[in-house]
Amino acid sequence: MFCAHINPTTRKEQSVKEHLHSVSKMSMEYGAKISLGATAELIGMLHDMGKQTDKFNSYIHYSATNPSDKSLRGSIDHSTAGAKFIYDNFYHTKDPYQKFTAQLISLAICSHHGGLIDCLDLNGMDRFTDRMNKDKDFLYEEALSNYRLEFSEMKHLNDLFNKSKEEIKAILTKVNKIDGSAKFGQFAAGMLEKYLFSCVIDADRYDTYLFMEGKESKQNIDKSDLWNELADVLEVKLKSYPKSGKIDLLREEVSIACKNFGENKTGIYQLAVPTGGGKTLSSLRYALQHAKKFNKERVFYIIPFTTIIDQNAKDIKDILGREDIILEHHSNLVVDNDQEEYKLLTERWDSPIVLTTMVQFLDTLFSGGTQGVRRMHNLTNSIIIFDEIQAIPIKCINMFNSAINFLSNICNATIILCTATQPLLSTTEMPLKLSENPNIIPDMHEKFEQFKRVNLIDKRTTEGYSAASLKDFVLDTMERVESVLIIVNTKNTAKEVFNELKKANADLPPEKQYAVFHLSTGMCPSHRMKILKEMRTKLGHERVICISTQLIEAGVNISFGSAIRSLAGLDSIAQAAGRCNRHGETTCSDVYIVNIEGESVNRLVDIKEGQECTRRVLDEFKENPKSFDHDLLSPKAMNQYYQYYFHNRSAEMNYTLAKPNDDKSMYDLLSGNKEAFNAFNSRNGYKSELMLRQAFKTAGSNFQVIDQNxxxxxxxxxxxxxxxxxxxxxxxxxxxxxxxxxxxxxxxxxxxxxxxxxxxxxxxxxxxxxxxxxxxxxxxxxxxxxxxxxxxxxxxxx
Known part of the structure; x- marks a missing residue:
């Protein structure tokens, strides 16, 4: 028997044969979700063929008895053998579907230890073919011979491959119907590779985890019963909410429209609701209705800031009363390094309701290694709600659009783009393919007028406000209201203004003193929630001032008498305004735009570009307010802002790589890899025959959702x-x-x-x-x- 793993506690051994059977079964289940069952099963059956050698057997036993000696870790290549088996037997053919299928499978198998490799690297070197033809420390013949002895299913492998070819052919036909361009087709082929890779990585890691911990696989939840139960709980809860004021009634209209829209088929839709319109509960109501109707697997909330997860998760848990089925995934606390045992702990996204960040979502699709990608297959047949979609990084837009088109059309995911400020994603070079009649709320313009609760007032000065003069402006505003929220662009500015306000507060007479709060991304979720809770208890009863960075401006259910926003993108300003007079406590409140002296945003490119476009809109509004319906927060104003913003930054939307490779884009690396293809052709005097040319590893190691890791x-x-x-x-x-x-x-x-x-x-x-x-x-x-x-x-x- 060849050994795959040894349980460190019981010393029980798992054979390679047992492991391959378990992984192929799980992998097949994951692949079958998009009609790739045979393909994923085949990858699972072959992924650890290289462990069928005496050398690996000795290594695994030595490592079990000498756990502190890590010197041999990664020294034996066990991931190429299965890939080479497919390559040798099926790749060399004139049939393009067979060749493509063989490369897809071989690539997933040979990459399962360290992450998807480059097919062509940036210099046009053919890394895939090199890997398939390597001869050092490989022991392919021994592994294959032992595999044949232990497995009687060699004919089954041929049958699986033939089925696999037909599966891939059918998928490619569907891809062509989404968008017939070669650019999207190549990108979708890369997504297909990542999907299959996700199936085998998750199956491999999960089976290993279960064996090492002596556990049984979790029982599947009956999702049909669950969605019915949760939908009933939500309906009862919604009936208990007050419906007396104008805002309450408007929110109910939005909520009912969302529930009714849940009857529509899987697709890509927009939920454009003014800030304070009750998006979270309305989108949940939609999701549960849609999940019931179409038997969906999961509901994902993808959120731009970790702060919104805190509140949204709490709201959803409180309403549904089922903390056990809700996962909050803020960040990866396990570093993606060589320590295999800790890689087993990477979050899988297998809960029925998952709340996570845009960073984690994009990392799952585009980062390298094996940590994030294992979650990808769990996006299948799900409902993915993007809260505050306008916060998507500009450089990721075309990759995001193409990935969403793939997830919806190939993986049967329903996509909901939520925001009060819808960006123009369907107008870019690689456009988002919205469904027919995509707006969940059809009378959007009318709704925005009805929800109007604030006046946006331009209070910029020539010099800009210092921390001291901003403090004076805040205190002057506090003469007219009981609470003020100040949102600035940097943590340093927030700290300076916070300190000024604390000092000033001490000098005020007792009746004018206020509770002063500071919120920062340097605080953990539990800490922020505690501050928000304390603030809510004081608002409406005491004088309150809060100074924060933009973390509070989206999705945080809190209401101030007035707000002051440091100049930023008009979408951010609109979100900030949503924290003021949120429940229509007064007829209309004032939100001020200010410019702050010395608030350096030169390295915060998104904010800097947003400021420029907002300045244009503010200046045009002064000249002709009628063209914006006399409201800086109207859909017309926002549309104008996005036209400027997207036009100014259209060249960035394919994700330009950092120097010295700033002549290349991430989108190209993950699709045709044109520069590398040309480099290969020039060097060799003939064209590369690779069906997949992507530089997966290079793209993955360079991908960062935000500019700093x-x-x-x-x-x-x-x-x-x-x-x-x-x-x-x-x-x-x-x-x-x-x-x-x-x-x-x-x-x-x-x-x-x-x-x-x-x-x-x-x-x-x-x-x-x-x-x-x-x-x-x-x-x-x-x-x-x-x-x-x-x-x-x-x-x-x-």
Whole structure:
């Protein structure tokens, strides 16, 4: 018997044969969701053929008895053998469907250990063919011979391949109907590869996890019963809500329209509702109705900021009363490194309702390695609700559009784009293919007029406001209202204004003093929720001022008497306005636009470009307010803003790579890889015959949703302190998985520069041999969250 894994506790061995059967079965189930059952099964059956050698058998036994010796890890190539079997037997043909199918399968198998490899790299070198023809440390003949002895299904492999070819042919026909262009066809072929890769990676990791932990696979939930139960609970809850005021009645109209729209077939739709229009519950009502009607697997909420997850998850859990079926996935707390045992803990997105960020969603589709991609297949036959879709990074737009077209048309996912400020995604070079009659709320313009609760007032000055003069403006505004929200563009500005307001507050007579709050992305979700809860209890009863970065401006259910927004994109300003007079407490409240002296946004390109386009709209509004329906927040104003913004940035939408490769785009790397194709042809004097040319590895390692990489770290706030100790103590993988899930509430995402800064001053500690990071005590404060100042030199030993 050749051994695949050894349980560290029981010393029980799992044979390669057992592992391959389990993985192929699971992989087949995942592939079958988009009619690729045979293809995914074949990949599963062959992915670990390379473990059928004496050398690997010796290695696995040595590693089990010497767990601290990591020197041999990754030294034996066990992932090429199965790929070469397909390559040798099926790739060399004139039949394009057979050749394409063979490359798809071989590529998924040979890449399953470290992530999808480049087919052609940036220099036009054929990495795929090189990998298939490698001869060092490979032991292919031995692996194949032993595989044949242990498996009697060799004919079954041929039959599976023939079925697989027909499956792929049918999928490509569907792809061609979505968009007949070669560019989209090649991109979709890459998505198909990633989907198959997702099936085998998740099956492989999950089967290994179950064996190593001595667990049984989770029982599948009857989704039909679940959706009916949840829909009934939601309907009862909605009936109990007040419907007395104008805003209440308008929200109910939106909610009913969403429920009725749930009867429409799978597609790509828009939910354009003014801020404060009750999007979260209305979209949930839609989702449950649609899931019931069309037997959907999951509901995803994809959210731009982790702060909105905090509130939306709490709202949904409170209403549905089923915390057990809802997953909040803020960040990856396990680093994607060589430590195989911790890779088993990567979040799978297998809960019925998943709330996660746009960063995690895009990483799942486009990042390299094996960590994020394992989740992709769970997007199939789901409802994916994008909350505040306008926050999508401009560089990702064409990749996002094409991926969504693939997910909807090939993976049967229903897509809902939610926002008060719909970007023009169907007008780009690679347009989003909206369904016929895509608007869930048909009388959008009328609804925006009915929901009007604020006046947007341009208060920019020639010099701009200093922190001190902004403080004066805030206090002057507080003479007319009981609460003010100030939203600025940078954490430093927020801190400066917060300190000015704290000082000024101390000098005021007691009757004019206010509660002053500060919100920052340097705070963990649990901390932010505590501050928001405290603020809500005081609003309407005490004088309140809150200073925040943009994290509060989308999706946070809170209402102030007035708001002040530092100049930004008009979409951001509209979102900020949604935190003012949210429930129609007064007839109309004032929201002010200000410009802040010294607020440097040169490195915040999205904000800087948004500011320029907003300036144009503000100046045009002064000249001719009638053309914007006398309202800076009208759909006409927003449409004009997006026309400027998308026109100015259209060249960026394919994701230009960083220097020295800024003549190439990520979209091209993941589709035709034209430059590399031409380089190959020039060097060799003939054309590459590869069907898939994508530079998957290069694209994956260069892909960043935001321009700086971030790392999820656990902070010593509240229960976070205990979790840090528990995680770094003696715990098995099951316990660690539970601790990490809970730690999402006590984590922050650090930019690479901030992480390095903290490392230099001893503010970060590595847990589990550096697979997980935590902030040390003394580097986290109640006012600001993570801090780099006044940290003590003596630390707790975690």
């Amino acid at each position: 971030t790392t999820g770290v656990i902070v010593p706030y509240g229960r976070g302190k205990t979790l840090i100790t528990l995680i770094n103590g003696a715990c098995n993988l099951s316990e660690l998985k539970e601790y990490l899930k809970e730690a999402q509430q006590f984590s922050v995402n650090l930019f690479e520069t901030d992480k390095r800064k903290l490392e230099e001053i001893g503010g970060i500690v590595g847990l589990k041999d550096g697979a997980i990071f935590a902030i040390r005590d003394g580097f986290y404060e109640d006012d600001v969250g993570v801090t780099f100042e006044n940290a003590p030199m003596e630390f707790y030993n975690y």
